[in-house]
Amino acid sequence: MNKRSLKERLTTFAHEAGFASLGVCRPDALPELPERLQTFVDAGLHGQMAWMAERMHWRADPAALWPEARSVIMLAEPYTPEHDPLAVLETPDRAAISVYAQNRDYHDVVKKRLKRVGRWLIEQAPGAEIKVFVDTAPVMEKPLAQAAGLGWQGKHTNLLSRDLGNWFFLGAIFTTVEFEPDRAEVSHCGSCTACLDICPTAAFPAPYQLDARRCISYLTIEHKGPVDAELRPLMGNRIYGCDDCLAICPWNKFAHEGRDTKLSARDDLIAPPLAELAVLDDAAFRVLFSGSPVKRIGRDRFVRNVAYAIGNSHDPALLPAVSPLVDDPDPAVADAARWAILQLKED
Known part of the structure; x- marks a missing residue:
């Protein structure tokens, strides 16, 4: 079985499992990341998030997190709101809670789906190994997702997609399977601020x-x-x-509706x-x-x-x-x- 066929079927299964998009990159696809992260931390822009500095070695180099990994599979799951998130700001006696936190913890919801996709991959590629991550380990999901072609980091530093807007969660599957990487995405923000x-x-x-x-x-x-x-x-x-900054982005006119009611x-x-x-x-x-x-x-x-x-x-x-x-x-x-x-x- 050739690897292209496996990747195509993996993408199909991921869509069936509830993900809207899938892309692949190499663990070493971000050679510029260590310098960028070091500059950010040295300037103190991370505030009290000491873990960013303490775990910088792994965060700055995905290949160091698991040296045996040959591919990073990045997946996106929409949580596009059905209401206007900015409307509550006009009612000051009410509280504004970020859209992503208005229901179940996305870590649990997305991780279960990632494990399902990972198990499928192991079944289809005997001997393959995987590790799944959903914002719970020193993994730079957004740069990896851009390298995998899922979107680009906008001027607000969040990931944007021409197909999904910016209302989506990211999950990562590191694997020993060596897939052909996808083409990295480039910025489409233009002059918009x-x-x-x-x-x-x-x-x-x-x-x-x-x-x-x-x-x-x-x-x-x-x-x-x-x-x-x-x-x-x-x-x-x-x-x-x-x-x-998420709600105002004009790319949201292309956003997909979220499919999982646990995230509504x-x-x-x-x-x-x-x-x-x-x-x-x-x-x-x-x-x-x-x-x-x-x-x-x-x-x-x-x-x-x-x-x-x-x-x-x-x-x-x-x-x-x-x-x-x-x-x-x-x-x-x-x-x-x-x-x-x-x-x-x-x-």
């Missing part, structure tokens, strides 16, 4: 560059402790992630009331976000974000919801509550 212009915190110092320290996704998910006072008003009602937005997470979220204790937080990626940041960081959003709401009716948090055991929550009360009383 919509994603850069819409960023509330000016987190892009230049096209194709991100300063994580100013990114609302980083601030609400990765950043520990209080957020800098200058950035708090710019966060608006975004309490977990930020979709502005839950009605109660599209625009939940801030007043209801502010009173969550740890147990209630865990129940509400069971199986959700939101759960991983913990109740304290989540409620800290809610307090910032309440302060930005300019709605004094939310004072009763945030006032009890000034006595919260978590210092960052208490600090956020005091800040929020000051904002509401000044209005």
Whole structure:
């Protein structure tokens, strides 16, 4: 059986399994990556994400992660929203949660599908070995996906596709099977700067560059402790992630609809009331976000974000919801509550 035939059948099976796109590259397809990553870390643009520096050897060189691998199979799964993710920003007493986190944790959903595709490959190519990754190991999925022809990293640094827009998850299968690589994709952003212009915190110092320290996704998910006072008003009602640069991209007019209902937005997470979220204790937080990626940041960081959003709401009716948090055991929550009360009383 020739390898081209195997690759064609693998692509067909991947589509049947729920993936919208598949491409292949070599593990050594990114010779420029070590220097790019080193420059990013040296400039401190990674913020508190120390793991980027600590695991840079593997992250910068996919071939070092598993030397036996001969091919990297990259797959894309859409999660295109059915609603306008920017609409909630016009209702400041409601919370904006990133589209990808409005239902089940994509790590679990995509990884199960990846394993299914991987098992098929092992069955078809006796002796083949695989390792699957979904944003849980030092794998640079976006550069690898560009090298595999799935799309290109846009000016907002996220992956874009002419067929899928930018609403899709990436998964990787490293394998000992040596496939013919696909042609790498090139940028099709042209002169468009919509994603850069819409960023509330000016987190892009230049096209194709991100300063994580100013990114609302980083601030609400990765950043520990209080957020800098200058950035708090710019966060608006975004309490977990930020979709502005994704939602504004004109390539989304070609986006595929998501097929897995586990990734479709839950009605109660599209625009939940801030007043209801502010009173969550740890147990209630865990129940509400069971199986959700939101759960991983913990109740304290989540409620800290809610307090910032309440302060930005300019709605004094939310004072009763945030006032009890000034006595919260978590210092960052208490600090956020005091800040929020000051904002509401000044209005």
